Amino acid sequence: MNTSHDHIVKSYDEELQRLTGEIIAMGEHSVRQLEAAMAALGQRDGDAARKVVDGDDALDACERRISHDVLRLLALRQPLARDLREVLAALRIAADIERIGDYAANVARRTLALNRSEPIPLAGGLAPQARMAARLVREAMQAYATQNAELAHAVRERDAELDALYVGLFRELLTYMMEDPRSITACTHLLFVAKNLERIGDHATNIAENVWFVVRGEALAQPRAKHDALSEQ
Amino acid sequence: MNTSHDHIVKSYDEELQRLTGEIIAMGEHSVRQLEAAMAALGQRDGDAARKVVDGDDALDACERRISHDVLRLLALRQPLARDLREVLAALRIAADIERIGDYAANVARRTLALNRSEPIPLAGGLAPQARMAARLVREAMQAYATQNAELAHAVRERDAELDALYVGLFRELLTYMMEDPRSITACTHLLFVAKNLERIGDHATNIAENVWFVVRGEALAQPRAKHDALSEQ
Numbered sequence: 181m182n183t184s185h186d187h188i189v190k191s192y193d194e195e196l197q198r199l200t201g202e203i204i205a206m207g208e209h210s211v212r213q214l215e216a217a218m219a220a221l222g223q224r225d226g227d228a229a230r231k232v233v234d235g236d237d238a239l240d241a242c243e244r245r246i247s248h249d250v251l252r253l254l255a256l257r258q259p260l261a262r263d264l265r266e267v268l269a270a271l272r273i274a275a276d277i278e279r280i281g282d283y284a285a286n287v288a289r290r291t292l293a294l295n296r297s298e299p300i301p302l303a304g305g306l307a308p309q310a311r312m313a314a315r316l317v318r319e320a321m322q323a324y325a326t327q328n329a330e331l332a333h334a335v336r337e338r339d340a341e342l343d344a345l346y347v348g349l350f351r352e353l354l355t356y357m358m359e360d361p362r363s364i365t366a367c368t369h370l371l372f373v374a375k376n377l378e379r380i381g382d383h384a385t386n387i388a389e390n391v392w393f394v395v396r397g398e399a400l401a402q403p404r405a406k407h408d409a410l411s412e413q
Numbered sequence: 414m415n416t417s418h419d420h421i422v423k424s425y426d427e428e429l430q431r432l433t434g435e436i437i438a439m440g441e442h443s444v445r446q447l448e449a450a451m452a453a454l455g456q457r458d459g460d461a462a463r464k465v466v467d468g469d470d471a472l473d474a475c476e477r478r479i480s481h482d483v484l485r486l487l488a489l490r491q492p493l494a495r496d497l498r499e500v501l502a503a504l505r506i507a508a509d510i511e512r513i514g515d516y517a518a519n520v521a522r523r524t525l526a527l528n529r530s531e532p533i534p535l536a537g538g539l540a541p542q543a544r545m546a547a548r549l550v551r552e553a554m555q556a557y558a559t560q561n562a563e564l565a566h567a568v569r570e571r572d573a574e575l576d577a578l579y580v581g582l583f584r585e586l587l588t589y590m591m592e593d594p595r596s597i598t599a600c601t602h603l604l605f606v607a608k609n610l611e612r613i614g615d616h617a618t619n620i621a622e623n624v625w626f627v628v629r630g631e632a633l634a635q636p637r638a639k640h641d642a643l644s645e646q
Contacts, residue, residue: 244632250501254487254497271504357590357594357597361591361594364590368601
Protein backbone atom coordinates (compact mmCIF):
# COMPACT_ATOMS: atom_id res chain seq x y z
CA MET A 181 0.00 0.00 0.00
CA ASN A 182 1.35 3.35 -0.98
CA THR A 183 0.84 5.39 2.18
CA SER A 184 1.45 9.10 2.27
CA HIS A 185 4.57 8.45 4.37
CA ASP A 186 5.98 6.13 1.72
CA HIS A 187 5.34 8.80 -0.83
CA ILE A 188 7.35 11.38 1.11
CA VAL A 189 10.19 8.96 1.76
CA LYS A 190 10.43 7.90 -1.86
CA SER A 191 10.38 11.45 -3.03
CA TYR A 192 13.14 12.41 -0.57
CA ASP A 193 15.35 9.63 -1.94
CA GLU A 194 14.63 10.87 -5.43
CA GLU A 195 15.65 14.38 -4.49
CA LEU A 196 18.84 13.17 -2.89
CA GLN A 197 19.57 11.04 -5.93
CA ARG A 198 19.07 14.01 -8.21
CA LEU A 199 21.44 16.06 -6.03
CA THR A 200 24.06 13.30 -6.11
CA GLY A 201 23.65 12.98 -9.88
CA GLU A 202 24.21 16.70 -10.33
CA ILE A 203 27.37 16.56 -8.25
CA ILE A 204 28.74 13.58 -10.16
CA ALA A 205 28.12 15.39 -13.47
CA MET A 206 29.73 18.53 -12.05
CA GLY A 207 32.80 16.55 -10.98
CA GLU A 208 33.19 15.04 -14.44
CA HIS A 209 32.82 18.48 -16.02
CA SER A 210 35.60 19.86 -13.79
CA VAL A 211 37.98 17.05 -14.79
CA ARG A 212 37.21 17.63 -18.46
CA GLN A 213 37.94 21.32 -17.96
CA LEU A 214 41.31 20.40 -16.45
CA GLU A 215 42.12 18.04 -19.31
CA ALA A 216 41.09 20.61 -21.92
CA ALA A 217 43.19 23.29 -20.19
CA MET A 218 46.26 21.03 -20.18
CA ALA A 219 45.72 20.10 -23.84
CA ALA A 220 45.47 23.80 -24.71
CA LEU A 221 48.67 24.46 -22.74
CA GLY A 222 50.54 21.66 -24.51
CA GLN A 223 49.36 22.70 -27.97
CA ARG A 224 49.60 26.46 -27.33
CA ASP A 225 45.99 26.63 -28.50
CA GLY A 226 44.50 30.00 -27.52
CA ASP A 227 41.01 29.24 -28.79
CA ALA A 228 40.81 26.05 -26.77
CA ALA A 229 42.10 27.91 -23.70
CA ARG A 230 39.44 30.58 -24.06
CA LYS A 231 36.78 27.88 -24.29
CA VAL A 232 37.94 26.51 -20.92
CA VAL A 233 37.84 29.99 -19.38
CA ASP A 234 34.28 30.47 -20.65
CA GLY A 235 33.27 26.97 -19.53
CA ASP A 236 33.93 27.83 -15.90
CA ASP A 237 30.69 29.81 -15.62
CA ALA A 238 28.71 26.57 -15.99
CA LEU A 239 30.50 25.10 -12.95
CA ASP A 240 29.87 28.23 -10.89
CA ALA A 241 26.18 28.12 -11.82
CA CYS A 242 26.09 24.45 -10.92
CA GLU A 243 27.47 25.12 -7.45
CA ARG A 244 24.93 27.88 -6.85
CA ARG A 245 22.12 25.53 -7.91
CA ILE A 246 23.36 22.79 -5.61
CA SER A 247 23.64 25.21 -2.66
CA HIS A 248 20.10 26.28 -3.34
CA ASP A 249 18.88 22.67 -3.54
CA VAL A 250 20.65 21.81 -0.29
CA LEU A 251 19.02 24.73 1.50
CA ARG A 252 15.61 23.69 0.21
CA LEU A 253 16.18 20.05 1.11
CA LEU A 254 17.22 20.97 4.66
CA ALA A 255 14.24 23.29 5.09
CA LEU A 256 11.57 21.01 3.62
CA ARG A 257 12.87 17.57 4.59
CA GLN A 258 14.88 18.14 7.75
CA PRO A 259 17.00 15.04 7.19
CA LEU A 260 18.74 13.31 10.09
CA ALA A 261 21.77 11.11 10.72
CA ARG A 262 23.32 9.78 7.51
CA ASP A 263 20.82 11.69 5.35
CA LEU A 264 21.92 14.92 6.98
CA ARG A 265 25.59 14.06 6.54
CA GLU A 266 24.98 13.33 2.87
CA VAL A 267 23.30 16.66 2.30
CA LEU A 268 26.07 18.60 4.05
CA ALA A 269 28.72 16.62 2.19
CA ALA A 270 26.97 17.51 -1.08
CA LEU A 271 27.36 21.18 -0.21
CA ARG A 272 31.05 20.81 0.56
CA ILE A 273 31.90 18.57 -2.37
CA ALA A 274 30.21 21.00 -4.77
CA ALA A 275 32.39 23.78 -3.32
CA ASP A 276 35.53 21.66 -3.83
CA ILE A 277 34.59 20.88 -7.43
CA GLU A 278 33.93 24.56 -8.07
CA ARG A 279 37.48 25.31 -6.87
CA ILE A 280 38.91 22.56 -9.09
CA GLY A 281 37.16 24.29 -11.99
CA ASP A 282 38.69 27.62 -10.95
CA TYR A 283 42.16 26.09 -11.05
CA ALA A 284 41.49 24.60 -14.49
CA ALA A 285 40.33 28.01 -15.75
CA ASN A 286 43.43 29.60 -14.24
CA VAL A 287 45.63 27.12 -16.15
CA ALA A 288 43.78 28.15 -19.32
CA ARG A 289 44.36 31.87 -18.58
CA ARG A 290 48.04 31.23 -18.04
CA THR A 291 48.12 29.36 -21.37
CA LEU A 292 46.95 32.57 -23.03
CA ALA A 293 49.74 34.48 -21.25
CA LEU A 294 52.35 31.83 -22.10
CA ASN A 295 51.48 31.96 -25.79
CA ARG A 296 52.94 35.47 -25.83
CA SER A 297 56.44 34.11 -25.19
CA GLU A 298 58.70 31.39 -26.62
CA PRO A 299 57.69 27.78 -25.93
CA ILE A 300 59.41 26.17 -22.93
CA PRO A 301 60.24 22.49 -23.20
CA LEU A 302 59.46 21.98 -19.50
CA ALA A 303 55.76 22.68 -20.10
CA GLY A 304 55.54 19.02 -21.17
CA GLY A 305 56.73 17.93 -17.72
CA LEU A 306 53.46 19.12 -16.28
CA ALA A 307 51.45 16.52 -18.21
CA PRO A 308 52.10 13.57 -15.85
CA GLN A 309 51.27 15.77 -12.84
CA ALA A 310 48.02 16.83 -14.55
CA ARG A 311 47.12 13.23 -15.39
CA MET A 312 47.61 12.23 -11.77
CA ALA A 313 45.53 15.20 -10.55
CA ALA A 314 42.71 14.29 -12.96
CA ARG A 315 42.89 10.68 -11.85
CA LEU A 316 42.65 11.65 -8.18
CA VAL A 317 39.56 13.77 -8.81
CA ARG A 318 37.94 10.96 -10.84
CA GLU A 319 38.69 8.43 -8.09
CA ALA A 320 37.36 10.75 -5.39
CA MET A 321 34.17 11.18 -7.42
CA GLN A 322 34.02 7.43 -7.98
CA ALA A 323 34.27 6.96 -4.21
CA TYR A 324 31.45 9.47 -3.84
CA ALA A 325 29.23 7.83 -6.47
CA THR A 326 29.68 4.36 -4.96
CA GLN A 327 29.99 5.50 -1.31
CA ASN A 328 33.25 3.60 -1.11
CA ALA A 329 35.16 4.60 2.03
CA GLU A 330 38.21 2.47 1.19
CA LEU A 331 38.64 4.13 -2.20
CA ALA A 332 38.24 7.50 -0.47
CA HIS A 333 41.02 6.56 1.92
CA ALA A 334 43.26 5.51 -0.99
CA VAL A 335 42.74 8.88 -2.70
CA ARG A 336 44.01 10.71 0.35
CA GLU A 337 47.06 8.48 0.53
CA ARG A 338 47.85 8.90 -3.17
CA ASP A 339 47.76 12.68 -2.94
CA ALA A 340 51.25 12.48 -1.43
CA GLU A 341 52.55 11.19 -4.79
CA LEU A 342 51.11 14.22 -6.53
CA ASP A 343 52.83 16.46 -3.97
CA ALA A 344 56.14 14.73 -4.69
CA LEU A 345 55.73 15.31 -8.45
CA TYR A 346 55.07 18.97 -7.68
CA VAL A 347 58.24 19.35 -5.64
CA GLY A 348 60.30 17.80 -8.46
CA LEU A 349 58.80 20.13 -11.06
CA PHE A 350 59.25 23.14 -8.80
CA ARG A 351 62.98 22.47 -8.55
CA GLU A 352 63.32 21.84 -12.29
CA LEU A 353 61.58 25.09 -13.10
CA LEU A 354 63.78 27.08 -10.69
CA THR A 355 66.90 25.57 -12.26
CA TYR A 356 65.64 26.41 -15.72
CA MET A 357 64.99 30.02 -14.71
CA MET A 358 68.47 30.40 -13.28
CA GLU A 359 70.06 28.99 -16.43
CA ASP A 360 68.00 31.17 -18.73
CA PRO A 361 66.69 34.31 -17.04
CA ARG A 362 64.77 35.24 -20.21
CA SER A 363 62.44 32.35 -19.35
CA ILE A 364 61.54 33.77 -15.92
CA THR A 365 58.11 35.16 -16.79
CA ALA A 366 57.03 32.01 -18.62
CA CYS A 367 58.46 29.70 -15.96
CA THR A 368 56.63 31.63 -13.26
CA HIS A 369 53.36 30.88 -15.02
CA LEU A 370 54.34 27.21 -15.18
CA LEU A 371 55.19 27.28 -11.46
CA PHE A 372 51.69 28.50 -10.73
CA VAL A 373 50.21 25.87 -13.06
CA ALA A 374 52.12 23.22 -11.12
CA LYS A 375 50.85 24.73 -7.87
CA ASN A 376 47.28 24.68 -9.23
CA LEU A 377 47.62 20.97 -10.02
CA GLU A 378 48.92 20.31 -6.53
CA ARG A 379 45.94 22.22 -5.08
CA ILE A 380 43.53 20.20 -7.23
CA GLY A 381 44.92 17.12 -5.48
CA ASP A 382 44.14 18.75 -2.12
CA HIS A 383 40.55 19.29 -3.21
CA ALA A 384 40.29 15.67 -4.38
CA THR A 385 41.45 14.78 -0.86
CA ASN A 386 38.79 17.01 0.65
CA ILE A 387 36.14 15.25 -1.45
CA ALA A 388 37.49 11.89 -0.31
CA GLU A 389 37.39 12.97 3.33
CA ASN A 390 33.77 14.00 2.93
CA VAL A 391 32.91 10.60 1.45
CA TRP A 392 34.55 8.91 4.42
CA PHE A 393 32.58 11.12 6.78
CA VAL A 394 29.25 10.29 5.10
CA VAL A 395 29.87 6.54 5.10
CA ARG A 396 31.54 6.19 8.50
CA GLY A 397 29.91 9.02 10.42
CA GLU A 398 33.24 10.30 11.68
CA ALA A 399 36.23 12.19 10.36
CA LEU A 400 39.04 10.27 8.66
CA ALA A 401 41.52 9.73 11.49
CA GLN A 402 45.00 11.22 11.59
CA PRO A 403 44.81 14.07 9.14
CA ARG A 404 47.66 13.72 6.68
CA ALA A 405 50.74 15.58 7.98
CA LYS A 406 51.13 18.94 6.32
CA HIS A 407 54.49 17.84 4.88
CA ASP A 408 56.33 20.94 6.03
CA ALA A 409 59.27 20.32 3.77
CA LEU A 410 57.03 20.22 0.70
CA SER A 411 54.68 23.02 1.50
CA GLU A 412 57.52 25.51 1.51
CA GLN A 413 57.75 24.97 -2.23
CA MET B 414 5.26 33.24 31.52
CA ASN B 415 8.12 30.95 30.65
CA THR B 416 6.47 28.28 28.52
CA SER B 417 8.38 25.26 27.30
CA HIS B 418 8.31 26.74 23.81
CA ASP B 419 9.99 29.93 25.02
CA HIS B 420 12.59 27.81 26.70
CA ILE B 421 13.46 26.00 23.48
CA VAL B 422 13.54 29.22 21.50
CA LYS B 423 15.80 30.94 24.00
CA SER B 424 18.12 28.01 24.14
CA TYR B 425 18.33 27.88 20.34
CA ASP B 426 19.32 31.54 20.25
CA GLU B 427 21.93 30.83 22.88
CA GLU B 428 23.37 28.00 20.83
CA LEU B 429 23.46 30.15 17.70
CA GLN B 430 25.10 32.94 19.66
CA ARG B 431 27.74 30.57 20.97
CA LEU B 432 28.41 29.39 17.41
CA THR B 433 28.68 32.96 16.15
CA GLY B 434 30.99 33.84 19.03
CA GLU B 435 33.26 30.91 18.19
CA ILE B 436 33.45 31.99 14.57
CA ILE B 437 34.25 35.59 15.49
CA ALA B 438 37.06 34.41 17.77
CA MET B 439 38.32 32.08 15.04
CA GLY B 440 38.36 34.96 12.55
CA GLU B 441 40.36 37.14 14.90
CA HIS B 442 42.80 34.30 15.54
CA SER B 443 43.36 33.87 11.79
CA VAL B 444 44.12 37.57 11.33
CA ARG B 445 46.56 37.47 14.23
CA GLN B 446 48.24 34.45 12.61
CA LEU B 447 48.60 36.44 9.40
CA GLU B 448 50.04 39.44 11.22
CA ALA B 449 52.46 37.27 13.19
CA ALA B 450 53.56 35.51 9.98
CA MET B 451 54.24 38.83 8.25
CA ALA B 452 56.14 40.14 11.28
CA ALA B 453 58.25 36.97 11.30
CA LEU B 454 58.90 37.41 7.57
CA GLY B 455 59.95 41.04 8.00
CA GLN B 456 62.22 40.30 10.96
CA ARG B 457 63.53 36.99 9.59
CA ASP B 458 62.47 35.49 12.91
CA GLY B 459 62.45 31.69 12.61
CA ASP B 460 61.10 31.07 16.12
CA ALA B 461 58.16 33.37 15.55
CA ALA B 462 57.50 31.69 12.17
CA ARG B 463 57.48 28.25 13.79
CA LYS B 464 55.00 29.49 16.38
CA VAL B 465 52.64 30.51 13.57
CA VAL B 466 53.01 27.12 11.88
CA ASP B 467 52.18 25.40 15.17
CA GLY B 468 49.28 27.78 15.85
CA ASP B 469 47.46 26.58 12.75
CA ASP B 470 46.35 23.38 14.48
CA ALA B 471 44.10 25.40 16.79
CA LEU B 472 42.27 26.87 13.78
CA ASP B 473 41.85 23.45 12.20
CA ALA B 474 40.44 22.10 15.47
CA CYS B 475 38.12 25.09 15.69
CA GLU B 476 36.71 24.40 12.23
CA ARG B 477 36.11 20.75 13.08
CA ARG B 478 34.30 21.78 16.27
CA ILE B 479 32.13 24.26 14.39
CA SER B 480 31.24 21.67 11.71
CA HIS B 481 30.26 19.32 14.49
CA ASP B 482 28.14 22.00 16.21
CA VAL B 483 26.42 22.85 12.93
CA LEU B 484 25.54 19.22 12.30
CA ARG B 485 24.13 18.91 15.80
CA LEU B 486 22.18 22.15 15.52
CA LEU B 487 20.66 21.08 12.21
CA ALA B 488 19.73 17.65 13.57
CA LEU B 489 18.30 18.80 16.91
CA ARG B 490 16.81 22.17 16.02
CA GLN B 491 15.93 21.91 12.34
CA PRO B 492 16.12 25.67 11.84
CA LEU B 493 14.26 27.37 9.00
CA ALA B 494 14.50 30.49 6.86
CA ARG B 495 17.04 33.00 8.21
CA ASP B 496 18.04 30.67 11.06
CA LEU B 497 18.91 27.98 8.51
CA ARG B 498 20.86 30.44 6.37
CA GLU B 499 22.80 31.54 9.44
CA VAL B 500 23.76 28.01 10.34
CA LEU B 501 24.90 27.17 6.80
CA ALA B 502 26.80 30.46 6.57
CA ALA B 503 28.55 29.57 9.83
CA LEU B 504 29.76 26.35 8.23
CA ARG B 505 31.07 28.14 5.15
CA ILE B 506 32.63 31.07 6.98
CA ALA B 507 34.49 28.69 9.30
CA ALA B 508 35.87 26.92 6.21
CA ASP B 509 37.03 30.25 4.75
CA ILE B 510 38.72 31.25 8.00
CA GLU B 511 40.44 27.88 8.15
CA ARG B 512 41.87 28.53 4.67
CA ILE B 513 43.02 32.02 5.70
CA GLY B 514 44.88 30.33 8.55
CA ASP B 515 46.44 27.87 6.08
CA TYR B 516 47.75 30.75 3.99
CA ALA B 517 49.16 32.47 7.08
CA ALA B 518 50.92 29.23 8.07
CA ASN B 519 52.27 28.90 4.52
CA VAL B 520 53.73 32.42 4.76
CA ALA B 521 55.42 31.35 7.99
CA ARG B 522 56.84 28.20 6.32
CA ARG B 523 58.21 30.28 3.47
CA THR B 524 59.79 32.60 6.04
CA LEU B 525 61.74 29.61 7.34
CA ALA B 526 62.83 28.83 3.77
CA LEU B 527 63.71 32.47 3.03
CA ASN B 528 65.91 32.71 6.11
CA ARG B 529 68.28 30.30 4.38
CA SER B 530 69.16 32.90 1.72
CA GLU B 531 70.22 36.56 1.66
CA PRO B 532 67.58 39.13 2.67
CA ILE B 533 65.69 40.71 -0.26
CA PRO B 534 64.71 44.35 0.06
CA LEU B 535 61.44 43.69 -1.75
CA ALA B 536 60.14 41.58 1.14
CA GLY B 537 59.17 44.91 2.75
CA GLY B 538 56.89 45.68 -0.20
CA LEU B 539 54.58 42.91 0.92
CA ALA B 540 53.71 44.70 4.17
CA PRO B 541 51.08 47.08 2.71
CA GLN B 542 49.45 44.18 0.85
CA ALA B 543 49.35 42.16 4.07
CA ARG B 544 47.88 45.08 6.01
CA MET B 545 45.12 45.43 3.43
CA ALA B 546 44.43 41.68 3.49
CA ALA B 547 44.20 41.71 7.30
CA ARG B 548 41.92 44.73 7.18
CA LEU B 549 39.60 43.04 4.68
CA VAL B 550 39.30 39.95 6.86
CA ARG B 551 38.60 42.09 9.94
CA GLU B 552 35.95 44.08 8.09
CA ALA B 553 34.33 40.93 6.73
CA MET B 554 34.22 39.55 10.29
CA GLN B 555 32.87 42.88 11.55
CA ALA B 556 30.12 42.65 8.91
CA TYR B 557 29.43 39.12 10.16
CA ALA B 558 29.36 40.11 13.85
CA THR B 559 26.99 43.02 13.21
CA GLN B 560 25.07 41.43 10.31
CA ASN B 561 25.87 44.50 8.23
CA ALA B 562 25.13 43.83 4.55
CA GLU B 563 26.47 47.21 3.38
CA LEU B 564 29.83 46.63 5.04
CA ALA B 565 29.87 43.16 3.46
CA HIS B 566 29.28 44.72 0.06
CA ALA B 567 32.11 47.23 0.64
CA VAL B 568 34.53 44.40 1.48
CA ARG B 569 33.87 42.73 -1.86
CA GLU B 570 34.43 46.01 -3.70
CA ARG B 571 37.67 46.72 -1.86
CA ASP B 572 39.13 43.33 -2.71
CA ALA B 573 39.86 44.75 -6.19
CA GLU B 574 42.40 47.13 -4.57
CA LEU B 575 44.18 44.19 -3.00
CA ASP B 576 44.29 42.47 -6.41
CA ALA B 577 45.85 45.59 -7.92
CA LEU B 578 48.55 45.65 -5.22
CA TYR B 579 49.27 42.01 -5.99
CA VAL B 580 49.73 42.67 -9.71
CA GLY B 581 52.17 45.50 -8.96
CA LEU B 582 54.22 43.32 -6.62
CA PHE B 583 54.20 40.44 -9.07
CA ARG B 584 55.77 42.63 -11.75
CA GLU B 585 58.32 44.08 -9.34
CA LEU B 586 59.39 40.62 -8.24
CA LEU B 587 59.74 39.39 -11.83
CA THR B 588 61.91 42.40 -12.69
CA TYR B 589 64.04 41.80 -9.63
CA MET B 590 64.56 38.16 -10.59
CA MET B 591 65.62 39.09 -14.11
CA GLU B 592 68.10 41.65 -12.82
CA ASP B 593 69.59 39.30 -10.25
CA PRO B 594 69.05 35.62 -11.11
CA ARG B 595 70.66 34.62 -7.79
CA SER B 596 67.51 35.94 -6.11
CA ILE B 597 65.21 33.60 -8.08
CA THR B 598 64.56 31.06 -5.32
CA ALA B 599 63.88 33.69 -2.70
CA CYS B 600 61.75 35.80 -5.02
CA THR B 601 59.69 32.76 -5.94
CA HIS B 602 58.82 32.33 -2.27
CA LEU B 603 57.83 36.00 -2.10
CA LEU B 604 55.70 35.56 -5.24
CA PHE B 605 53.80 32.80 -3.48
CA VAL B 606 53.48 34.91 -0.33
CA ALA B 607 51.97 37.70 -2.45
CA LYS B 608 49.63 35.15 -4.04
CA ASN B 609 48.64 33.89 -0.58
CA LEU B 610 47.74 37.43 0.47
CA GLU B 611 45.68 37.88 -2.68
CA ARG B 612 43.87 34.61 -1.92
CA ILE B 613 43.18 35.74 1.66
CA GLY B 614 41.34 38.69 0.12
CA ASP B 615 39.24 36.25 -1.93
CA HIS B 616 38.29 34.42 1.25
CA ALA B 617 37.37 37.71 2.97
CA THR B 618 35.12 38.30 -0.05
CA ASN B 619 33.56 34.85 0.37
CA ILE B 620 32.83 35.65 4.03
CA ALA B 621 31.28 38.96 3.00
CA GLU B 622 29.11 37.24 0.40
CA ASN B 623 27.87 34.82 3.04
CA VAL B 624 26.95 37.71 5.34
CA TRP B 625 24.99 39.31 2.51
CA PHE B 626 23.21 36.02 1.87
CA VAL B 627 22.22 35.63 5.54
CA VAL B 628 20.90 39.17 5.87
CA ARG B 629 19.23 39.54 2.47
CA GLY B 630 18.20 35.96 1.75
CA GLU B 631 19.70 36.05 -1.74
CA ALA B 632 23.13 35.98 -3.36
CA LEU B 633 25.03 39.23 -3.82
CA ALA B 634 24.14 40.25 -7.38
CA GLN B 635 26.62 40.47 -10.22
CA PRO B 636 29.51 38.37 -9.02
CA ARG B 637 32.69 40.43 -9.30
CA ALA B 638 34.28 39.89 -12.74
CA LYS B 639 37.14 37.45 -12.59
CA HIS B 640 39.54 40.18 -13.77
CA ASP B 641 41.09 38.07 -16.51
CA ALA B 642 44.01 40.39 -16.99
CA LEU B 643 44.94 40.10 -13.31
CA SER B 644 44.35 36.45 -12.75
CA GLU B 645 47.02 35.57 -15.29
CA GLN B 646 49.54 36.88 -12.80
